[in-house]
Amino acid sequence: MNNFSNILALAHYRNNDFISIKKSITLAKKNHAHITVLLTRKKHSIKHQWLNKVAMDNFTNEKQIISLINNAKHEGVSICYKIREERDQYIALKSQLENTKYDLVVAEHKKEGSWLWPFKKTEYSSLLSASDTSILFVGDHQWLDKGNVLAAIETEESTFSHRKFNDEIIAKASDLAKLLVSDIHLFNCYWESCSMSFKDIESAKINIECSNHLEHLTALVKKYHFKDECLHVEEGLADDIIPHQANKLNANVVVIGCGEHKGWLSKIKGHTIDYVLDNLKCDLLAMKQSHFH
Numbered sequence: 001m002n003n004f005s006n007i008l009a010l011a012h013y014r015n016n017d018f019i020s021i022k023k024s025i026t027l028a029k030k031n032h033a034h035i036t037v038l039l040t041r042k043k044h045s046i047k048h049q050w051l052n053k054v055a056m057d058n059f060t061n062e063k064q065i066i067s068l069i070n071n072a073k074h075e076g077v078s079i080c081y082k083i084r085e086e087r088d089q090y091i092a093l094k095s096q097l098e099n100t101k102y103d104l105v106v107a108e109h110k111k112e113g114s115w116l117w118p119f120k121k122t123e124y125s126s127l128l129s130a131s132d133t134s135i136l137f138v139g140d141h142q143w144l145d146k147g148n149v150l151a152a153i154e155t156e157e158s159t160f161s162h163r164k165f166n167d168e169i170i171a172k173a174s175d176l177a178k179l180l181v182s183d184i185h186l187f188n189c190y191w192e193s194c195s196m197s198f199k200d201i202e203s204a205k206i207n208i209e210c211s212n213h214l215e216h217l218t219a220l221v222k223k224y225h226f227k228d229e230c231l232h233v234e235e236g237l238a239d240d241i242i243p244h245q246a247n248k249l250n251a252n253v254v255v256i257g258c259g260e261h262k263g264w265l266s267k268i269k270g271h272t273i274d275y276v277l278d279n280l281k282c283d284l285l286a287m288k289q290s291h292f293h
Contacts, residue, residue, distance in 0.1 A: 003175045004031050008102040008133075010089055011039045011065055018068060020108040023138045023283075025072045025079070027106075030179045034078040036100070037069060040092040041085045089123070094130040102133050109137040109277055109284075124274055124286075128258060134172065134287045136253070137277055147252040149177040149184045152242060154257065155216045156190075165257055165289045170224060172287060173255040180252050187232045188217045189241040243279040255285045 009024035024035050039062070065081070072079050084092040093105065107127055127135055151173035153166055170186070177184040214233040221231070234241050246254050258273055277284055 003172050004104050004179065005033045006101070006103045007033050007035045008093075008096065008100075008105045009035055009037045010093065010105065010107040010127075011037055012089060012108070017140060018065060018108075019138050019140050020106045021065065021068050023136075023143075024106045025068070025077055026143070027104075027179060028072075028077050028079070029075065032078075033103075035072075035080070036096075036102070037065065037079065037081045038092060038096050039065060039081070039083045040089045041083050042087065088126075090126040090130050093127060097131055097133065105131055105133050105135045107135055107137055109139060124277060128273070128286055128288070132288050134285060136283060136285045138283045139280075141281060141283075143180050143252045143283075144250055145181065147180065147182045148249045149173050149180065149182045149253050149255060150242075150246050150249055150251040151184060151186050151255040152238070152257070153186050153188050153217060153220070155188050155220055161289070165287075166220065168289075169255055169257055169287055170221065172285065173253075176253055176255070176285065182252050183230065184226075185230045185232060185249055185251075186217065186221055186226060187234075187242070187245050189234050189236055189238050191235070191237055239275040239279075242276050243281075246280055246282055251282045253283045253285055254280060255287060258286050258288065 004027055007024050007028060009020045011018055011021055021035075021037055024037075027033060028035050069079050069081055082096070084095060086092040086095065089107070105127070109124065124137065151169050153169065154162070170184075173184050176182075214231065217231055217233055218228075232245060234245065236244075242254060242256070245251075254276070256273060256276065273284070273286055
């Protein structure tokens with residue numbers, strides 16, 4: 001379980017439930033991991049500082065964080081606490097990662113709605129751009145006993161680096177599934193343009209395409225000996241299909257790759273994470289690709 005032995009949990013004053021800390025503690029208990037809690041104390045202008053409410057809210061939230069940390073220590077968790085005064089979490093995370101290497105970053109996510117402008121830089125993508133470390137975006141739902149971990153595998157590319165990235169995704173998804181006492185399922189989706197006429201012919205074509213993609217996925221992961229019922233292929237856009245499959249399988253976490261593409265392609269493909277997060281009823285592990293020679 002070395003994939004998750006050193007965890008950085010992001011905390012922010014705007015959140016008073018601190019789900020990122022609580023779920024990091026849950027993982028640490030199962031894995032004997034070390035946690036660093038990083039609180040971003042936002043720099044306020046002179047105009048805002050005169051409001052005592054800001055100071056009081058900050059004081060109350062810090063007391064809650066310290067209480068969580070002390071309780072975790074009493075339960076045997078190795079945990080420490082750092083504060084960075086920055087404009088936002090992106091800068092705080094980037095500064096912290098310059099000093100220390102972590103296996104996993106845990107951040108709380110808030111749903112932002114489907115009105116997002118496609119090329120708007122969200123907080124999710126800002127945090128991902130700041131970190132080469134995988135980020136687990138968590139919400140206020142509970143991890144289910146005997147739930148599932150769903151790993152999204154892209155089979156269209158066959159380069160060495162992409163195959164290794166798929167291996168990384170499966171390895172981390174498997175480790176996470178063991179920690180959460182969950183089964184792991186692999187998933188791939190594809191998109192084919194279909195005419196509205198000749199429905200029977202098109203239906204047969206879709207079935208053939210689905211079968212071909214399933215065979216491709218099966219061959220790709222043959223060495224892992226997954227059962228057939230743990231492999232899934234569905235026709236449609238990832239933005240829609242991933243949340244649908246996750247909800248259908250009662251997933252605790254969806255694991256998805258990101259950061260392979262640059263430029264405009266990165267903006268288009270990377271935005272999938274924003275839409276998926278806002279429609280998931282579970283957590284999402286966004287994995288960054290390592291550099292292979």
